Amino acid sequence: MAGAFAAFSFPFSTSEAQGIMGGHVTGNVQWDGQMSRRDSVIGASDVPEKILSNARADILYTNGNFSAGLRYEGYLGPMLGFDSKYSGQGIANYFVSYKTQDFAVTAGHFYEQFGNGMTLRAYEDRFLGIDNALRGIGVMYRPFRGITLKGVLGQQRYYWETRGLVRGVDGEVSLNDLVESWSEAKTRLTLGASFVSKYEGDETVMSDIPGYKLQLPKNVGAGAVRIDLASGGFGLQAEYARKGQDPSMMNNYIYKPGEALWVSASYSQKGLSANIQAKRVDNMCFKSVRSESGEMLYINYTPAITKQHTYAFLSMYPYATQSTGEMGLQGDFMYKFKKETLLGGKYGTDVHLNASLITGLDTTIVGGKGTDGYTSSFFGTGETFYGDVSLEIAKKLSSKLKLTATYGYVLFNPVVEAHAGDIHHNHVLIADLTWKINRKNVLRFEAEWMGSDSKYTAEVDDKRCGDWIMGLVEYNFTSSWFLSLSDQYAYNDGVGNYYNISVGYTKGATRLQVGYGKQREGIICIGGVCRNVPASNGLTFSLTTSF
Amino acid sequence: MKRFFISLSIIFFATAALVSCDKIEQQSDGTYTVYAGAVGEWNAGQGVADKSQRALLEKFTGVRCNNCPTADEQIATTLDNYAGKLIAISIHDSISSFCNPYPNSLDLRTAVGTSWSEGFGRTTSSPSPAALVNRMKKDGSYDIFYSFSSLSTYIDPIISQDAKVAIGVAAARNNGSLDVTVDLEFLESLSDKLTVTLAVIEDGLIATQLLPDGHTRDTAYVHNHILRGVVTDVWGADVDCTGAAGEKRVALFSTSNVNPEWNLDNCHIVAFVSKKENREVLNVAECEIE
């Protein structure tokens, strides 16, 4: 380490080095920590380390077409909800990359997505503790204008190790770029195809029949085709993927091929938009290690199509794609009542309507482990997993007051979180009022109510059950300081009283936030990927900065 | 530039083709499993898909037997005619002087061949070529016959019946040893004690052979169905079963005594189930070695 400091102090005196080095160094640092004390009501337990912290720093060097990066990660006592396999510290990610307009090559850790990610999506979500970066080599090549070819070869990150072996190719054609006479066409059409394969050696996995073991495929492939069509205000996007025999822990070692279809159609013009999405996923879980059941080593990603709610009670029951099988339909509608109209009033009114319904597949069981598992009809639906309807009306009441009122209905089947219990039916009302006192002082109030037919029972121990109310007050002084106080309280048929106080300070790209209170146990989801977070009770802090 | 693009694209899609996926074949019972029980131990099995009745033809022959090539031709034709219903084994033993190898030629004799010939009552004076179908007995002794033109009279009565027991076999190389899995499915109840014998049979062996003219030695004569060894004991392994109709049994046999002279790519396994008491073959199957 002393060597690094010596080198650090040295260049200040050599001004001519600037020309040699040229490039730029940027980076970001994030440090989160928490202390938690036992609270038997919400189920929080003592932390033997007293303080848990996750830290990371990315350093990125760019010089023209060349770039390189390093990432330090330190989990000195991984925070609650992060797998204990993260425990430790070190350089978790490093890469070098060379990229021109038509050619790129990256060696080391990299992230990549083919199409919508149905065959391959190497990505990270630092808040969920998910990082399935590929470590290997990735190339991109554009032989002609309008054609992009990509290839990847690598192993996937598994906490502090790498596992599996993933190979993939992707091709994309933008017809408007490829065909000269279409270059100015109003209709834009992009077609793509991808193929991804993983290799894994043989192992002994016994079947349910005594004395028999499974014949495991060493190479498992998945392929997909996609289309992206836009014409005027209309848009159509679709992707269809298939996967070969892939017996794994996740699908109870069945051999049925996987399949997924996703279609999105939209129409929009200024002040009005409508979007409808449909999806069918059947046995499409694709991991690079067949025995891995945790949240790591996913090769692909099948997006959840339900709306990503942000208000506490609407997002209390988040929905994640059941990659073993589901069907879904979702619609979004947005309309803006213009200023100076009957419904628009002086400032205009925004209306946003969303509805979704997710069900299981209509399946017929044909066997257990080591068989095809089940058959499914393409259009048939099974039990209801999730449904929601929400109507959000945002209206500026005066130059100082802005109100967003929301009604939501959520239907949730606990089977999607693999636990028992009846279907929950919840009604949610939210009022979100922003009061801009003056240029420097802004107050925000949020009141939420949730009425549910669910009742808390000790056997099921789902602490979301019951009827809830919540209040939140947030005070902002310019964009630098904020103070927020909130409380969620189960006033009927439930347990828990979750209060929280947080203070934050932001300057430029640096943000420090300190909070004290109780955190509900539950599933947090970002981008349709979810992680279970245990309850905590105590102090949390978070520091982020970019430079 | 265009050529560069084309070659790059070819590499690109060749890579895609190379990294394709494996396809595991589905078993008759709908599973994708393979038997992996302890060696020599009989367990409940998953049954046999092909329930046909086949016949086993054992031929006693010799490189110094000038009528044997004619018999080989007749057998080859018969095998074609029966299209999988007949399985042949060619036995060279140390009893008959017809089997003494010519100098600088491959010795096709085996210890197991000698034991079998001896067991069937062959002596130094027994004529060759000779044949035995399903190890059947007639008047208390093995019904060995010498006329290859009347093979069908021995085979037809056997294969025209429904099988009492179906047999299936699969074989694979496994780190220098040879693993053979045998499945039995009882279609009728059988009270006899049974054995299963697994023979390693090689095709395409070159050894000097005396031709029908009585003096020409063909140094490039191709011998097929040659018995090379057994994975079980010489007279087979006992089957642990009740013999009730519908019963399905499976066992794994393994040998690490794979003779380096055997070319396993040209070998197959012949498996037959027989009555322990009189050695009568009830059914037979063969398979390639993976």
Added chain:
Amino acid sequence: MKRIILTFAATLLFGMAMAQNAKLPENVTIKTLDGKTVETSVIQNDGKPMIISFWATWCKPCNRELNAIKEVYEDWQAETGVKLVAISIDDARSSAKVRPHVDGNGWEYEVYLDPNQDFKRAMNVVNVPHTFLVNGKGEIVWQHTAYVDGSEDELFELVKKLANGEEI
């Protein structure tokens, strides 16, 4: 290995000491709303300042910020020639909703998708909203994370300074 890392870290620190205002990266791959793959070099404003705003459809403060600026955007453009480029970090779950979302809100911004989050990483964005100011030379001169109602006024003060050629 340790030695390599140390050398590399030293090189980076060395470079950091030399760094002037970082330029906006030019060759990071992003997508237009109609599905076309482009490089970040398309983000240009003829020597006038630019606001680069990272946002997502599901991010409430981002939407408040972009809606607030929408009200005054015409005035801002007329006065300073500034252009706002909105980079959506929505992933496959919601990227198809970005275009309807932009139109439905009546935004007149130049909007790009960053589904693989390459641009987000290149710009060291941790949370959204994260807003950058880029001067006429394509240099990143200011950045801020988080949005509070009214802070668009502070942003515009800085834009005006930039348009007048003042340092920030």
